[in-house]
Amino acid sequence: MSTEILNKIDKILIANRGEIALRVMKTCKEMGIKSVTIYTETEKSYPHSYLSDESFSLGMGPLSETYLNHEKIIEIAKVSGAKAIHPGYGFLSENSVFAKKVTDAGLIFIGPTPHSMEIMGDKKTSKVEMEKIKIPLIPGYHGDDQSESVLKAAAIDIGFPVLVKASAGGGGKGMRIVWKEEEFIEALASAKREALNSFGNDIVLIEKFIQNPRHIEVQVMSDTHGNHLHFFERECSIQRRHQKVVEETPSKALDDKLRKSICETAVAISSGINYKGAGTVEFIMDADGKFFFLEMNTRLQVEHPITEMVTNSDLVRLQILVAAGLELPMKQQEISQNGHAIEVRIYSEDPDNNFMPAIGKIGHVGTPTLNNVRLDSGYVDGNEVTIDFDPMLAKLICWGVDRDSAISKTLHSLNEVKFLGVTTNRDYLKRIVNTTPFREGDTFTHFIDTYSDLLKPVETTDLEIAAGIASFLTNSQTEDTTKSETVQAWNRLQGFRNI
Amino acid sequence: MKKKLIINSKEVEIDLSLNRDGKVEFTFNGKQYSFSNRKVDSVSQYISGDLNALVSSFENNFIVDGREMTIESPLRSRSKSNASSGGHMQSPMPGKILQVLVKVGDVVKEGDSLIVMEAMKMEHTIKANADGTISAIHFSEGQQCAGGVDLVDLSQEEA
Numbered sequence: 274m275s276t277e278i279l280n281k282i283d284k285i286l287i288a289n290r291g292e293i294a295l296r297v298m299k300t301c302k303e304m305g306i307k308s309v310t311i312y313t314e315t316e317k318s319y320p321h322s323y324l325s326d327e328s329f330s331l332g333m334g335p336l337s338e339t340y341l342n343h344e345k346i347i348e349i350a351k352v353s354g355a356k357a358i359h360p361g362y363g364f365l366s367e368n369s370v371f372a373k374k375v376t377d378a379g380l381i382f383i384g385p386t387p388h389s390m391e392i393m394g395d396k397k398t399s400k401v402e403m404e405k406i407k408i409p410l411i412p413g414y415h416g417d418d419q420s421e422s423v424l425k426a427a428a429i430d431i432g433f434p435v436l437v438k439a440s441a442g443g444g445g446k447g448m449r450i451v452w453k454e455e456e457f458i459e460a461l462a463s464a465k466r467e468a469l470n471s472f473g474n475d476i477v478l479i480e481k482f483i484q485n486p487r488h489i490e491v492q493v494m495s496d497t498h499g500n501h502l503h504f505f506e507r508e509c510s511i512q513r514r515h516q517k518v519v520e521e522t523p524s525k526a527l528d529d530k531l532r533k534s535i536c537e538t539a540v541a542i543s544s545g546i547n548y549k550g551a552g553t554v555e556f557i558m559d560a561d562g563k564f565f566f567l568e569m570n571t572r573l574q575v576e577h578p579i580t581e582m583v584t585n586s587d588l589v590r591l592q593i594l595v596a597a598g599l600e601l602p603m604k605q606q607e608i609s610q611n612g613h614a615i616e617v618r619i620y621s622e623d624p625d626n627n628f629m630p631a632i633g634k635i636g637h638v639g640t641p642t643l644n645n646v647r648l649d650s651g652y653v654d655g656n657e658v659t660i661d662f663d664p665m666l667a668k669l670i671c672w673g674v675d676r677d678s679a680i681s682k683t684l685h686s687l688n689e690v691k692f693l694g695v696t697t698n699r700d701y702l703k704r705i706v707n708t709t710p711f712r713e714g715d716t717f718t719h720f721i722d723t724y725s726d727l728l729k730p731v732e733t734t735d736l737e738i739a740a741g742i743a744s745f746l747t748n749s750q751t752e753d754t755t756k757s758e759t760v761q762a763w764n765r766l767q768g769f770r771n772i
Numbered sequence: 773m774k775k776k777l778i779i780n781s782k783e784v785e786i787d788l789s790l791n792r793d794g795k796v797e798f799t800f801n802g803k804q805y806s807f808s809n810r811k812v813d814s815v816s817q818y819i820s821g822d823l824n825a826l827v828s829s830f831e832n833n834f835i836v837d838g839r840e841m842t843i844e845s846p847l848r849s850r851s852k853s854n855a856s857s858g859g860h861m862q863s864p865m866p867g868k869i870l871q872v873l874v875k876v877g878d879v880v881k882e883g884d885s886l887i888v889m890e891a892m893k894m895e896h897t898i899k900a901n902a903d904g905t906i907s908a909i910h911f912s913e914g915q916q917c918a919g920g921v922d923l924v925d926l927s928q929e930e931a
């Protein structure tokens with residue numbers, strides 16, 4: 274099989290940065306495929322810029338001239354002799370215009386067809402399409418008339434609380450919950466502004482806001498030979514600012530029957546639109562186990578590693594296989610869930626100050642030591658965290674034989690992965706997975722707001738501070754006496770004897 | 773020997789009686805502590821005695837068994853108060869001013885939105901930290917601002 278792939282794709286340009294560029298690179302190395310990466314002039318010390326077989330500078334400037342510059346990226350792919358482009362997630366991963374340009378340039382785009390991206394990339398179009406194949410949808414307004422009065426009337430009609438969402442959005446940008454009619458106009462303006470800034474498009478849709486919902490998504494993978502598979506669910510209910518922070522699989526909220534039903538619905542969608550490659554169908558599920566289609570992400574998802582751990586698969590490898598035109602090497606009944614995996618996203622931010630993003634220099638990243646623990650990070654010791662890019666530093670993925678074991682491993686590993694030097698949400702993540710509600714599986718998308726009292730920082734004890742002081746004093750003593758280092762070394766031998 | 777330290781941005785005093793050959797003894801918050809320590813790698817020490825713990829440090833950041841703190845000497849202190857204090861609303865970090873919602877002379881209440889800024893690709897709303905009257909606005913829409921600078925000044929009436 275590998276020669277078949279290498280004949281088609283022996284070199285891949287990774288049109289991304291950070292941890293996901295490294296993630297794709299890993300699979301390339303495992304498959305004997307050469308990797309080409311891109312970087313901006315400020316990123317020369319970041320590992321994605323030097324761990325690939327070749328890397329090219331995008332120069333400097335705003336994203337539109339670097340990671341979002343279609344022509345420059347395609348040009349680099351051609352110059353380097355890459356046969357295919359892997360877009361990662363974010364950036365150009367769901368841009369159908371780019372995907373088409375890639376194909377037109379005679380290269381392979383590792384992802385779905387531009388047509389699938391167009392259907393699913395726009396939340397409005399996707400819902401119209403889903404209605405056709407009878408997939409359950411949340412009540413809402415997805416109309417073309419974007420005037421303030423029409424949108425407001427629609428919101429009143431649906432009934433508050435409502436959610437205002439950027440049609441082209443993702444990652445919580447351009448999204449607002451509106452609880453009362455009086456707050457609607459201000460929230461709408463703010464959502465539209467953020468949408469315009471982030472996506473260059475301020476079309477919004479309005480939906481009934483479901484309280485205490487769970488976010489359940491299904492990983493799908495389709496080839497060009499009519500095989501539409503799923504790799505089971507992921508629950509991503511723990512979110513802050515509508516961005517996922519803790520993800521796990523399997524979900525505690527699904528029994529076998531519900532799991533079968535939600536996974537089969539996802540496959541009905543991927544086969545219904547004749548999808549190709551990796552995709553994620555996101556659902557929102559209420560307390561009664563009723564689920565509604567939210568959106569489909571036509572790319573590799575940030576949290577894909579937990580699926581890989583539990584189903585023992587390499588989703589990037591399968592993406593490349595499909596892109597090379599091969600058949601998926603497994604049948605649905607051969608895919609099963611084994612054990613439990615939890616991913617926590619480590620952000621450079623201060624959870625105890627409204628999740629304010631933080632910047633700084635990473636003195637030490639740290640390495641997880643337990644078995645079956647994976648750290649997907651785009652940073653190494655000495656790297657600066659700046660405001661130029663997303664504040665996600667790394668993903669820590671822990672696999673355990675069961676959920677309790679995965680929780681224990683997460684708690685332990687978060688102590689090992691320190692990201693010393695930058696304020697992170699590391700301790701906060703520990704607090705989340707250690708709460709009784711989380712341990713009991715009582716998870717829903719407002720978990721963080723609802724249980725904020727349980728998530729308050731635990732006061733550091735005097736004893737812990739004293740241990741810190743002891744370390745500080747020794748450090749400063751070492752600094753003061755570095756000149757007499759040799760003498761010191763001999764002095765330290767005083768306690769030893771030859772016996 | 774009395775010694776001042778800044779721990780988590782607060783000044784504390786310790787009484788240091790021994791700091792030699794990997795042994796440290798001091799009094800902190802009315803209690804005597806005694807530790808031995810040994811360096812285990814470039815960032816970590818193993819502290820034993822009253823508490824057995826791995827302590828990692830980089831610059832003024834310390835992690836004791838996963839618990840984070842900052843410790844620094846007052847002479848070398850690099851941390852300055854960046855919390856917006858009464859009357860001055862500061863930018864939490866470098867970014868761009870998207871919207872100025874008030875003008876000089878406006879009377880505002882604590883919690884009112886004053887400025888919307890964008891930093892790290894997210895919108896942040898700067899709110900009034902007290903009741904008062906807007907006395908100065910230092911930036912206009914579209915301008916870039918540094919972190920920790922005054923954005924809006926508020927004069928508080930004497931009740």
